[in-house]
Amino acid sequence: MINLNANVNSALPTADLNSIGTSKAGSTDNQKTDFADTVKQVGKYISKVDDLQQSSNISIKDLLAGKNEDITSVVSAMAKADISFKLLVGVRNKLIEAYKQTMNMPL
Protein backbone atom coordinates (compact mmCIF):
# COMPACT_ATOMS: atom_id res chain seq x y z
CA MET A 1 0.00 0.00 0.00
CA ILE A 2 1.30 3.41 -0.92
CA ASN A 3 0.58 5.87 1.82
CA LEU A 4 -0.60 9.11 0.27
CA ASN A 5 -1.08 10.89 3.56
CA ALA A 6 0.27 14.39 3.78
CA ASN A 7 3.44 14.30 5.82
CA VAL A 8 5.29 17.57 5.62
CA ASN A 9 8.18 16.45 7.80
CA SER A 10 9.51 13.86 5.38
CA ALA A 11 10.09 16.51 2.72
CA LEU A 12 12.95 17.84 4.76
CA PRO A 13 16.25 15.97 4.86
CA THR A 14 16.43 13.01 7.27
CA ALA A 15 13.33 13.94 9.15
CA ASP A 16 13.14 12.17 12.49
CA LEU A 17 9.55 12.55 13.41
CA ASN A 18 9.91 11.80 17.09
CA SER A 19 12.35 14.51 18.06
CA ILE A 20 10.55 17.17 16.06
CA GLY A 21 6.88 17.23 16.87
CA THR A 22 5.60 19.87 14.49
CA SER A 23 2.00 19.91 13.41
CA LYS A 24 1.66 16.57 11.69
CA ALA A 25 -1.53 16.31 9.73
CA GLY A 26 -3.92 14.00 11.51
CA SER A 27 -2.00 13.82 14.77
CA THR A 28 -2.99 17.06 16.41
CA ASP A 29 -2.81 15.97 20.02
CA ASN A 30 -3.65 18.39 22.75
CA GLN A 31 -0.06 19.54 22.94
CA LYS A 32 0.28 23.27 22.51
CA THR A 33 3.16 24.72 20.57
CA ASP A 34 3.88 28.39 20.78
CA PHE A 35 5.56 30.50 18.17
CA ALA A 36 8.99 30.31 19.78
CA ASP A 37 8.86 26.51 19.65
CA THR A 38 8.11 26.59 15.95
CA VAL A 39 11.04 28.92 15.34
CA LYS A 40 13.30 26.58 17.33
CA GLN A 41 12.15 23.59 15.28
CA VAL A 42 12.93 25.42 12.06
CA GLY A 43 16.34 26.15 13.55
CA LYS A 44 16.93 22.41 13.84
CA TYR A 45 16.24 22.00 10.15
CA ILE A 46 18.62 24.76 9.19
CA SER A 47 21.66 22.69 10.12
CA LYS A 48 20.37 19.77 8.05
CA VAL A 49 19.77 22.00 5.04
CA ASP A 50 23.22 23.47 5.63
CA ASP A 51 24.72 19.96 5.55
CA LEU A 52 23.28 19.44 2.08
CA GLN A 53 24.59 22.84 1.00
CA GLN A 54 28.04 21.99 2.33
CA SER A 55 28.15 18.63 0.57
CA SER A 56 27.11 20.22 -2.72
CA ASN A 57 29.80 22.86 -2.17
CA ILE A 58 32.42 20.21 -1.51
CA SER A 59 31.43 18.21 -4.58
CA ILE A 60 31.72 21.32 -6.78
CA LYS A 61 35.12 22.10 -5.32
CA ASP A 62 36.27 18.51 -5.85
CA LEU A 63 35.09 18.65 -9.44
CA LEU A 64 36.94 21.89 -10.11
CA ALA A 65 40.08 20.62 -8.37
CA GLY A 66 40.00 17.45 -10.45
CA LYS A 67 39.61 15.16 -7.44
CA ASN A 68 36.21 14.00 -8.62
CA GLU A 69 35.29 13.58 -12.27
CA ASP A 70 31.72 12.46 -11.68
CA ILE A 71 29.50 15.33 -12.81
CA THR A 72 26.29 13.46 -12.02
CA SER A 73 27.09 13.33 -8.31
CA VAL A 74 27.53 17.11 -8.35
CA VAL A 75 24.20 17.48 -10.12
CA SER A 76 22.57 15.21 -7.54
CA ALA A 77 24.02 17.11 -4.59
CA MET A 78 23.03 20.43 -6.16
CA ALA A 79 19.47 19.30 -6.84
CA LYS A 80 19.01 18.12 -3.25
CA ALA A 81 20.54 21.25 -1.76
CA ASP A 82 18.40 23.41 -4.04
CA ILE A 83 15.12 21.68 -3.18
CA SER A 84 15.69 21.69 0.57
CA PHE A 85 16.89 25.29 0.59
CA LYS A 86 13.85 26.47 -1.35
CA LEU A 87 11.60 24.70 1.13
CA LEU A 88 13.46 26.29 4.05
CA VAL A 89 13.12 29.75 2.51
CA GLY A 90 9.42 29.13 1.91
CA VAL A 91 8.86 28.12 5.52
CA ARG A 92 10.92 31.06 6.77
CA ASN A 93 8.94 33.55 4.70
CA LYS A 94 5.70 32.09 5.97
CA LEU A 95 6.88 32.30 9.57
CA ILE A 96 7.97 35.92 9.25
CA GLU A 97 4.72 36.80 7.55
CA ALA A 98 2.80 35.24 10.42
CA TYR A 99 4.91 37.14 12.94
CA LYS A 100 4.33 40.45 11.15
CA GLN A 101 0.62 39.86 10.94
CA THR A 102 0.48 39.12 14.62
CA MET A 103 2.51 42.20 15.49
CA ASN A 104 0.35 44.47 13.37
CA MET A 105 -2.81 43.28 15.03
CA PRO A 106 -4.60 46.26 16.58
CA LEU A 107 -5.06 45.85 20.29
Next chain:
Amino acid sequence: MEISNTFGPVDVAISGLRAQDKNIEIISSNVANAQTTDNGKGEPYRRLEAIFKTDSDGIGGVNIDEITADMSELPRILKPGHPDADEQGYVTMPNVNLPIEMMNLNMASRLYQANAAVLKRYQKMVETTLELLR
Protein backbone atom coordinates in the same frame (compact mmCIF):
# COMPACT_ATOMS: atom_id res chain seq x y z
CA MET B 1 5.76 2.24 1.66
CA GLU B 2 5.78 5.99 1.65
CA ILE B 3 5.41 8.18 -1.37
CA SER B 4 6.71 11.38 0.15
CA ASN B 5 10.43 10.79 -0.17
CA THR B 6 11.37 14.07 -1.81
CA PHE B 7 14.78 12.92 -2.96
CA GLY B 8 13.62 9.57 -4.36
CA PRO B 9 13.05 10.73 -7.94
CA VAL B 10 16.33 12.65 -7.85
CA ASP B 11 18.30 9.53 -6.92
CA VAL B 12 16.50 7.36 -9.46
CA ALA B 13 17.07 9.84 -12.29
CA ILE B 14 20.73 10.23 -11.32
CA SER B 15 21.19 6.44 -11.35
CA GLY B 16 19.73 6.43 -14.88
CA LEU B 17 22.17 9.14 -15.92
CA ARG B 18 25.08 7.18 -14.46
CA ALA B 19 24.02 3.94 -16.15
CA GLN B 20 23.77 5.55 -19.57
CA ASP B 21 27.07 7.32 -18.95
CA LYS B 22 28.74 3.95 -18.50
CA ASN B 23 26.79 2.51 -21.44
CA ILE B 24 28.16 5.23 -23.73
CA GLU B 25 31.66 4.44 -22.47
CA ILE B 26 31.15 0.79 -23.45
CA ILE B 27 29.80 1.75 -26.88
CA SER B 28 32.76 4.05 -27.47
CA SER B 29 35.10 1.21 -26.56
CA ASN B 30 33.35 -1.00 -29.11
CA VAL B 31 33.61 1.63 -31.83
CA ALA B 32 37.23 2.43 -31.04
CA ASN B 33 38.14 -1.25 -31.24
CA ALA B 34 36.08 -2.00 -34.35
CA GLN B 35 39.22 -3.19 -36.14
CA THR B 36 41.36 -4.37 -33.23
CA THR B 37 42.67 -7.80 -34.19
CA ASP B 38 44.74 -8.20 -31.04
CA ASN B 39 43.26 -7.55 -27.61
CA GLY B 40 46.61 -8.14 -25.91
CA LYS B 41 46.00 -11.87 -25.55
CA GLY B 42 46.40 -12.69 -29.23
CA GLU B 43 42.66 -12.71 -29.82
CA PRO B 44 40.52 -10.17 -31.66
CA TYR B 45 38.42 -7.71 -29.64
CA ARG B 46 34.96 -8.89 -28.70
CA ARG B 47 32.22 -6.30 -28.47
CA LEU B 48 31.02 -5.55 -24.93
CA GLU B 49 27.51 -5.12 -23.74
CA ALA B 50 26.10 -3.68 -20.50
CA ILE B 51 23.53 -5.70 -18.56
CA PHE B 52 21.24 -3.48 -16.49
CA LYS B 53 19.64 -4.42 -13.21
CA THR B 54 17.25 -2.65 -10.84
CA ASP B 55 18.63 -1.42 -7.54
CA SER B 56 15.80 -2.87 -5.48
CA ASP B 57 12.44 -4.56 -5.75
CA GLY B 58 9.72 -2.28 -7.07
CA ILE B 59 10.51 1.40 -7.46
CA GLY B 60 14.22 2.07 -7.58
CA GLY B 61 17.19 3.16 -9.59
CA VAL B 62 19.19 1.20 -12.12
CA ASN B 63 22.60 -0.37 -11.85
CA ILE B 64 24.93 -2.02 -14.31
CA ASP B 65 24.92 -5.67 -13.25
CA GLU B 66 27.80 -6.78 -15.43
CA ILE B 67 29.56 -6.04 -18.67
CA THR B 68 29.53 -9.13 -20.84
CA ALA B 69 31.45 -9.94 -23.99
CA ASP B 70 29.37 -10.71 -27.09
CA MET B 71 30.26 -14.33 -27.90
CA SER B 72 28.82 -14.27 -31.44
CA GLU B 73 30.93 -15.53 -34.34
CA LEU B 74 33.92 -13.43 -35.32
CA PRO B 75 34.07 -12.57 -39.02
CA ARG B 76 37.16 -13.57 -41.02
CA ILE B 77 38.51 -11.52 -43.89
CA LEU B 78 41.26 -12.35 -46.42
CA LYS B 79 44.28 -10.22 -45.67
CA PRO B 80 47.53 -12.04 -46.46
CA GLY B 81 50.62 -10.47 -44.98
CA HIS B 82 48.78 -9.15 -41.92
CA PRO B 83 50.76 -10.01 -38.77
CA ASP B 84 47.66 -11.66 -37.23
CA ALA B 85 46.74 -13.65 -40.37
CA ASP B 86 46.60 -17.46 -40.24
CA GLU B 87 48.23 -19.88 -42.74
CA GLN B 88 45.50 -19.30 -45.36
CA GLY B 89 45.87 -15.54 -45.05
CA TYR B 90 42.63 -14.98 -43.16
CA VAL B 91 42.44 -12.47 -40.31
CA THR B 92 39.79 -12.86 -37.63
CA MET B 93 38.16 -9.48 -37.07
CA PRO B 94 36.17 -8.19 -34.06
CA ASN B 95 32.41 -8.82 -34.06
CA VAL B 96 31.70 -5.10 -33.82
CA ASN B 97 28.97 -3.99 -36.18
CA LEU B 98 29.14 -0.22 -36.62
CA PRO B 99 25.48 0.38 -37.60
CA ILE B 100 24.40 -1.52 -34.49
CA GLU B 101 26.76 0.50 -32.33
CA MET B 102 25.39 3.73 -33.80
CA MET B 103 21.88 2.55 -33.03
CA ASN B 104 22.88 1.73 -29.44
CA LEU B 105 24.62 5.09 -29.15
CA ASN B 106 21.44 6.86 -30.25
CA MET B 107 19.43 4.88 -27.73
CA ALA B 108 21.90 5.59 -24.93
CA SER B 109 22.02 9.31 -25.61
CA ARG B 110 18.23 9.54 -25.86
CA LEU B 111 17.88 7.67 -22.58
CA TYR B 112 20.39 10.03 -20.99
CA GLN B 113 18.32 12.98 -22.20
CA ALA B 114 15.16 11.34 -20.91
CA ASN B 115 16.63 10.86 -17.43
CA ALA B 116 17.84 14.46 -17.41
CA ALA B 117 14.36 15.57 -18.47
CA VAL B 118 12.80 13.62 -15.60
CA LEU B 119 15.17 15.26 -13.13
CA LYS B 120 14.45 18.73 -14.53
CA ARG B 121 10.70 18.22 -14.55
CA TYR B 122 10.74 16.88 -10.99
CA GLN B 123 12.57 19.98 -9.79
CA LYS B 124 9.90 22.08 -11.52
CA MET B 125 7.21 20.06 -9.77
CA VAL B 126 8.76 20.65 -6.35
CA GLU B 127 8.98 24.35 -7.15
CA THR B 128 5.29 24.33 -8.06
CA THR B 129 4.50 22.75 -4.70
CA LEU B 130 6.60 25.35 -2.88
CA GLU B 131 4.75 28.10 -4.75
CA LEU B 132 1.75 27.09 -2.68
CA LEU B 133 3.58 28.28 0.42
CA ARG B 134 3.57 31.85 -0.83
